[in-house]
Amino acid sequence: MNPKNAKGTARWFLSSMALFLIMWEGICRGFSIPAFILPPPSDVFRSLWDIREQLFGIHLWVTLREALLGLLLAILFGIGLSMAMTFSRIVERLVYPYLVISQTIPIIALSPIFILWFGYDLSGKIAVTVLFTFFPIVVSLYDGLRHTDPDMVNLLRTMGATQKQIFWKLQIPSSLPHFFSGLKVAATYSVAGATIGEWLGSSAGLGYFARRASGNFQAPALFASVVLLSLMGILLFWLVSLLEKRYFKTNDHIQK
Amino acid sequence: MAYGLSEGTLAVSPMLQFSQVSFSYQQRSILKDFSLQIDKGEFVSVIGPSGVGKSTLFHLANGLLQPDAGQIMLGDNGESNLLGKVGYMPQKDLLLPWRTVLENAALPLEIKGMKQEAAYRQVREQLPIFGLEGWADAYPEQLSGGMRQRVSLLRATLTGSQLLLLDEPFSALDGITKMEMQEWLLSLWRQLGITVLLITHDIEEAILLADRVLVLKAAPVQEAVEVPVSLGRPREGRLRYDPAFLAIREQIWDILTDAINAAGERGRRA
Structure with a gap:
C-alpha cells in the first residue's frame, strides 16, 4: 500500500468513525434512551477518563498479560503439533480428524471445563486463551506445511536433500504466509479468550471489570472496558501484521 | 562425427546406462526391457508424443x-543411488520466490553442506556465464522468462553433476527468446564439457542441439528409435534451413506420424 493510499484509508476510517459516534450520540439523546441500556459515547469516554486509574493501572495489564502468555503458549504448542503431524503419518492420522472435530465444539462451552481443570488463577485464564488461539495457529501452519509444492520437494530431493533440509529450506518458508494469517486471527481471539477466562472467575482484568460493571448496571463503565478490549485486539493484530511486514520486508513475492 | 566434445578429446565411456529397465505406473507399463546408453560429453534429445513416458524416463x-x-547406472563405477548425483532442470523453473537469484542458485551447494560464503562466491563466479551479472540480488518475480530459465539451469549445473537432464526447458518461452537460449545452451555445453539429455516437443530444437535424437513412439517403450544428427559443430540457428537438416527433420516427422497413426489404430480397435 503506498503512503497516499494509506492516508486515504485512514481518512475514510476516521470520518466514518466520527459519523458513527455522532449518530450514536444523536440517537441516545433524541430518543432519550436510558443510560443503563445504551450510554451515549460522551458518557463512555467520560467514564473511561474517570476510572482511568483502575483501568490503566491494573485491569488492562492483567488482561494483556493473560492474552500474550496464552498466545505465546499456543504458538509453541501449535508449532510442535504441526511439526509432529508433518513428520509422522501416524500422528497426523491420529490427531488431525479430532483437531477438525474439536473446532465444531463451541469453545465458550469448553471454557468452564478448562477453568475447572486449570484453576481460578492465572493458569486458568491462560488455558482458556490457549483454547481459543491454538486452532487457528495449528490449522494454518499445518495446512501451509502440507501444501508445499510437490514439484519443489522433488527438485530438492534430486539435489540430495534430506527430510530435514526439505523442511527448513522449503516447507517452513512456504508455510509462513499461512502461519501469519492464522496468527492474525489468533491474536484477536486471544483477547476474547482472556476476557472469557476472567468472566468465569477472577478478581482483576478487563473481563472481570466488565462483568462487575454489567452486574451493577454501570453501562458507561462496561462500554469503557469493551472499548479498551477492542483496542487491545486491534493492537495485537497490528503487531502481528508489523512482524509479518518485517519478515517479508525485502519482498512481498512470497504472498503469491 | 556426432560426438561433440568427446570427439578426439575423450575416450567414449558411458555417462548414463539403462539396462533392461521396466517400469509401470498405476498398472500401466511405460518402459519394458528398455536399454539406453548416453556417453560422456554427448548431447542427446528425446522426443515423442505426449504421455509416452519422457518425464518418467x-x-x-x-x-x-x-x-x-x-538397472540404471551413472558413470564408470556404476553408481546406482542417483538422488543428488544428477543435475535436473524441470519444466517449470521452480525458483523459490522468497530467495534471490544468488540464494536460489546456491541451493544445491547449501544442500551439499557448503558454507554460505563459499557457495555464494561460487555462484557469483558463474553469474556472467549465465548472463545474470548484476542480477544476484533480484527476486525471481523481477526476471523475464528467459532469465528465470537461466537461473534454473545455473542451479542445475551447480549440483556439480556431469550429467544434466533438461525437461522441456524452453517450451514456455517466446520464439525469439527460445532461439537465443538454444544457441546459448550450445555454447554452455561446449564450455562446461558436460553431458546433456534434453526432452523437447520441438523437432527443430531436438535436431539443432543434439548429437542424436531418440524418438519414443508409444508406451510401453521397448526401444527408442535412434536418429543420428550428422551435422557439424559449432551450429548456428541458420542450420535449420540446411537440406541435411531438413532431411533429418522429415525422417523424425515420419517416425512420429507413424507412431501417432498406430496409436490411433489401437484406439479404434479397443
Whole structure:
C-alpha cells in the first residue's frame, strides 16, 4: 500500500468513525434512551477518563498479560503439533480428524471445563486463551506445511536433500504466509479468550471489570472496558501484521 | 562425427546406462526391457508424443523413481543411488520466490553442506556465464522468462553433476527468446564439457542441439528409435534451413506420424 493510499484509508476510517459516534450520540439523546441500556459515547469516554486509574493501572495489564502468555503458549504448542503431524503419518492420522472435530465444539462451552481443570488463577485464564488461539495457529501452519509444492520437494530431493533440509529450506518458508494469517486471527481471539477466562472467575482484568460493571448496571463503565478490549485486539493484530511486514520486508513475492 | 566434445578429446565411456529397465505406473507399463546408453560429453534429445513416458524416463534417471526391474547406472563405477548425483532442470523453473537469484542458485551447494560464503562466491563466479551479472540480488518475480530459465539451469549445473537432464526447458518461452537460449545452451555445453539429455516437443530444437535424437513412439517403450544428427559443430540457428537438416527433420516427422497413426489404430480397435 503506498503512503497516499494509506492516508486515504485512514481518512475514510476516521470520518466514518466520527459519523458513527455522532449518530450514536444523536440517537441516545433524541430518543432519550436510558443510560443503563445504551450510554451515549460522551458518557463512555467520560467514564473511561474517570476510572482511568483502575483501568490503566491494573485491569488492562492483567488482561494483556493473560492474552500474550496464552498466545505465546499456543504458538509453541501449535508449532510442535504441526511439526509432529508433518513428520509422522501416524500422528497426523491420529490427531488431525479430532483437531477438525474439536473446532465444531463451541469453545465458550469448553471454557468452564478448562477453568475447572486449570484453576481460578492465572493458569486458568491462560488455558482458556490457549483454547481459543491454538486452532487457528495449528490449522494454518499445518495446512501451509502440507501444501508445499510437490514439484519443489522433488527438485530438492534430486539435489540430495534430506527430510530435514526439505523442511527448513522449503516447507517452513512456504508455510509462513499461512502461519501469519492464522496468527492474525489468533491474536484477536486471544483477547476474547482472556476476557472469557476472567468472566468465569477472577478478581482483576478487563473481563472481570466488565462483568462487575454489567452486574451493577454501570453501562458507561462496561462500554469503557469493551472499548479498551477492542483496542487491545486491534493492537495485537497490528503487531502481528508489523512482524509479518518485517519478515517479508525485502519482498512481498512470497504472498503469491 | 556426432560426438561433440568427446570427439578426439575423450575416450567414449558411458555417462548414463539403462539396462533392461521396466517400469509401470498405476498398472500401466511405460518402459519394458528398455536399454539406453548416453556417453560422456554427448548431447542427446528425446522426443515423442505426449504421455509416452519422457518425464518418467527422467524421473528414473534422477533417482526420484526406482525401476521395477533392470538397472540404471551413472558413470564408470556404476553408481546406482542417483538422488543428488544428477543435475535436473524441470519444466517449470521452480525458483523459490522468497530467495534471490544468488540464494536460489546456491541451493544445491547449501544442500551439499557448503558454507554460505563459499557457495555464494561460487555462484557469483558463474553469474556472467549465465548472463545474470548484476542480477544476484533480484527476486525471481523481477526476471523475464528467459532469465528465470537461466537461473534454473545455473542451479542445475551447480549440483556439480556431469550429467544434466533438461525437461522441456524452453517450451514456455517466446520464439525469439527460445532461439537465443538454444544457441546459448550450445555454447554452455561446449564450455562446461558436460553431458546433456534434453526432452523437447520441438523437432527443430531436438535436431539443432543434439548429437542424436531418440524418438519414443508409444508406451510401453521397448526401444527408442535412434536418429543420428550428422551435422557439424559449432551450429548456428541458420542450420535449420540446411537440406541435411531438413532431411533429418522429415525422417523424425515420419517416425512420429507413424507412431501417432498406430496409436490411433489401437484406439479404434479397443
